[in-house]
Amino acid sequence: MTRCLTLLLFGCLSAAVTDAAEWYVSPTGSDSNPGTLTEPFGSISRGQQVASAGDTVWLRGGEYAYSGTTGSQYAVLFNKSGASGAPIRYWAYQDETPVFDFFDYQPLERIRGFSVQADWLHFRGLELRGVQQTITNVNESWGIRVENRADNNVFERLDLHHNEGPGLFIVDGGNNLVLNSDSHDNYDPDRGGENADGFGSHSNDPGNRFVGNRAWNNSDDGFDFINSDAAVTVENSWAWANGYIPGTTTAAGNGAGFKAGGYGLNSGTFPDPGSVPRNAVIGNLAFDNRVQGFYANHHPGGIDWINNTSIGNARGFDLLNDVDPSIWPADHYLRNNLAYGNNSDLANANQSLIDDEFNSWNLRGASGRDFASLSRDGVAGPRMPDGGLPRIDFARLALGSSLIDGGVDVGLPFQGGAPDLGAFEVSLPGDYNSDGVVDAADYTVWRDYFGSPAGSLPNDVDGGVIGAAQYATWVANYGVGGAVANSVPEPATSILISLVPLTMIALLRD
Numbered sequence: 001m002t003r004c005l006t007l008l009l010f011g012c013l014s015a016a017v018t019d020a021a022e023w024y025v026s027p028t029g030s031d032s033n034p035g036t037l038t039e040p041f042g043s044i045s046r047g048q049q050v051a052s053a054g055d056t057v058w059l060r061g062g063e064y065a066y067s068g069t070t071g072s073q074y075a076v077l078f079n080k081s082g083a084s085g086a087p088i089r090y091w092a093y094q095d096e097t098p099v100f101d102f103f104d105y106q107p108l109e110r111i112r113g114f115s116v117q118a119d120w121l122h123f124r125g126l127e128l129r130g131v132q133q134t135i136t137n138v139n140e141s142w143g144i145r146v147e148n149r150a151d152n153n154v155f156e157r158l159d160l161h162h163n164e165g166p167g168l169f170i171v172d173g174g175n176n177l178v179l180n181s182d183s184h185d186n187y188d189p190d191r192g193g194e195n196a197d198g199f200g201s202h203s204n205d206p207g208n209r210f211v212g213n214r215a216w217n218n219s220d221d222g223f224d225f226i227n228s229d230a231a232v233t234v235e236n237s238w239a240w241a242n243g244y245i246p247g248t249t250t251a252a253g254n255g256a257g258f259k260a261g262g263y264g265l266n267s268g269t270f271p272d273p274g275s276v277p278r279n280a281v282i283g284n285l286a287f288d289n290r291v292q293g294f295y296a297n298h299h300p301g302g303i304d305w306i307n308n309t310s311i312g313n314a315r316g317f318d319l320l321n322d323v324d325p326s327i328w329p330a331d332h333y334l335r336n337n338l339a340y341g342n343n344s345d346l347a348n349a350n351q352s353l354i355d356d357e358f359n360s361w362n363l364r365g366a367s368g369r370d371f372a373s374l375s376r377d378g379v380a381g382p383r384m385p386d387g388g389l390p391r392i393d394f395a396r397l398a399l400g401s402s403l404i405d406g407g408v409d410v411g412l413p414f415q416g417g418a419p420d421l422g423a424f425e426v427s428l429p430g431d432y433n434s435d436g437v438v439d440a441a442d443y444t445v446w447r448d449y450f451g452s453p454a455g456s457l458p459n460d461v462d463g464g465v466i467g468a469a470q471y472a473t474w475v476a477n478y479g480v481g482g483a484v485a486n487s488v489p490e491p492a493t494s495i496l497i498s499l500v501p502l503t504m505i506a507l508l509r510d
Contacts, residue, residue: 020054020086023047024093027062044076044090044100054086059126061096066105073109075102075131082120084152092125092157102163103130111141113163117148119173124156133164133190140165140188140195147172151205156180157387162246164188166197166224167215174205174230180212180387184380185246186219193219193245193252197259206230206277212389213237216380217246220253222289226262226297227269231277234258234284236423238389240379243290255290257313260305262297267323276301276328282412285395285423287311287376292318293342300328306410307336309395309422311374316342319349329353336407338422340366341374358408360421370401385463386455396424427459430477432470434458438477446470447491 025047029040040060041047047057066075082088092098102113113131114123131141143163146153150173158181160167167183170176183198198215201208202225214237215222222239225232243255260281263270270276278301286293286308293310296303296319310316316339321330332349334356339345345361360366368374373393381390397404397420404426407419416436420426430438432445449457449466462469471491 020056021050021052023050023055023057024060025057025098026060027064027098029060047090048078048080048088051080051088053081053083053088053120056089056091058091058093059096059098060093061098063099063101065101068104069106069108071105071107071109073107074112074115075105076100076113077115077117078121079117079148081118082122084120087120087122087152087154089122089124090126091122097125097127099127099129101130102128102132105130106132106134108135110135110138112145113142114144116144116146116150116153119151119153121150122154122156123158124154125158127159127161128167129160129162131163131165133188136190139191142166142169143183143186144168146170146176146203149173149205151175153177154179157383158182160198161185162187163196164190165195166200167218168199169197170201170203170208172203172205173208174203175207176209178208178210178213180383180389182214183218184215185217187246187252188219194254196220196253197224198222198239198242200224201232202227203232204229208232210234210237212387214380214389215239215257216241217244218242218253219245221256221259221295222286223257224259225279226259226264228261228277228279229271229275231279232260233280233282234260235280236283236389238285238287238379239293240285240287240289240376251290255314256292256295256297256318257286257289257310258284258293258308259295259297260303261299261301262295263300265298265323267300267328270300270323270328273301273327278302278304280304280306281308282306283423284308285311286313287395289313291315292347293339294318296320296330296332298322299330302329302331302333305332305334305337307407307412307419307421307423309338309424310340310342310345311395312341314343315347316345317349318347319354321348321350325350325353331355334359335410336419336421338366338403340368340370358406358421360403363406363421364402366403366421370397370403372396372398384455388455391461391463395422397422397426399426399428427461428477428480429459429461430474430480431459432457432474438474438480442474446474 023035024040026040029042031046033039143160156179160183186196188196239257293313332354337359378392403421405418432442
């Protein structure tokens with residue numbers, strides 16, 4: 001067991017100091033071991049027993065298999081909390097992948113792979129698969145179920161798949177963050193695929209956010225926030241091919257990419273009109289879902305839909321609301337959204353209630369020429385080193401499209417004179433100060449970031465530590481976006497010495 005004096009949560013919080021411990025778990029370990037790197041525990045549950053606020057439980061790669069027809073509905077129960085500024089972290093060790101396999105765990109219960117019933121926990125880099133639906137008189141099981149007023153938890157870089165129910169579902173608790181995670185190929189056969197979403201939040205507590213996630217090949221919906229009595233936000237996430245039995249074209253559940261609200265049609269279940277949650281759907285991409293890309297699902301109030309892209313869905317933005325609008329006004333707000341290739345771009349919209357401007361259907365519409373690519377290649381590919389979504393051309397606007405700068409300022413960051421339409425703001429390779437032109441000022445930014453970690457330089461399309469590749473990109477694009485001088489500044493001598501040989505710089509400029 002080692003000790004450290006720095007707490008980690010979303011980076012380094014150097015002001016927080018504690019005597020935090022590190023524990024180790026391995027599929028080849030034993031719970032009778034002391035939990036060190038050389039003598040690890042054998043189960044994550046044993047790690048929880050010894051962990052305290054601020055501790056890290058490092059999980060070695062390999063398969064943690066659960067089996068048996070007897071046992072608890074909680075394959076793994078997390079009921080010990082961390083603290084503000086001192087979470088308990090359950091993290092994959094280095095670049096290894098801990099795999100929690102539940103295919104053979106089949107007690108006659110409604111199973112949770114992970115039941116999270118505690119606060120201030122941070123899960124990162126784990127794979128969960130195969131949670132089974134073992135009884136037929138109730139609905140689905142869950143990969144991860146957040147419940148019992150579990151607050152302030154982080155679920156990061158998870159891979160949740162082939163569960164007979166949702167990959168991750170927040171039923172109770174607030175201020176939870178689901179970040180850069182994937183949930184796919186989930187299918188509940190006993191309900192014909194009706195309830196196996198990628199991600200869901202039906203919580204009464206506010207502050208739950210889904211950021212940078214992907215949901216695909218789920219038999220029901222990609223994201224489902226029906227009956228959530230507190231506002232939920234989903235940002236910069238992708239959903240595709242939902243609503244089918246995974247791996248087939250056979251219809252299964254509802255088939256929405258983002259089911260962003262709704263309570264069905266029984267107004268007796270609605271909150272008071274003034275308390276209907278106003279969910280936020282910002283910067284997301286939905287494509288090739290069986291029914292809707294984005295769906296309000298009878299929501300008895302408004303939802304904010306901002307800078308989303310819908311491609312190739314039966315209905316792009318479906319604002320269905322058929323309850324009494326005089327009591328339950330569906331006053332949706334839509335700005336800077338982009339729809340292309342859907343059977344209908346905007347469906348079931350009450351134009352007397354919604355506020356929609358600066359969307360593609362309000363302007364000239366979109367054509368295939370507006371996109372850098374419409375090829376789906378790479379959408380399920382590897383993530384960036386920092387866990388971010390793959391950097392591919394699909395659904396991004398092509399340079400020269402009039403939809404660039406076609407939006408309106410809604411308070412979100414943008415480049416150029418106005419926001420672009422859709423989920424992706426066009427960035428010029430080499431435009432490191434984001435002013436819409438590649439010029440000498442961008443060299444200064446590159447110089448200041450030289451040696452910084454991957455992902456730190458704005459508009460970096462190369463990846464890796466900031467150095468020669470980023471300089472080459474800037475040189476190759478110098479002058480794009482405006483009239484600038486033809487001379488290209490050389491890197492400072494001190495940087496050249498540590499960067500690449502002078503001959504290589506000459507080749508780059510040539």
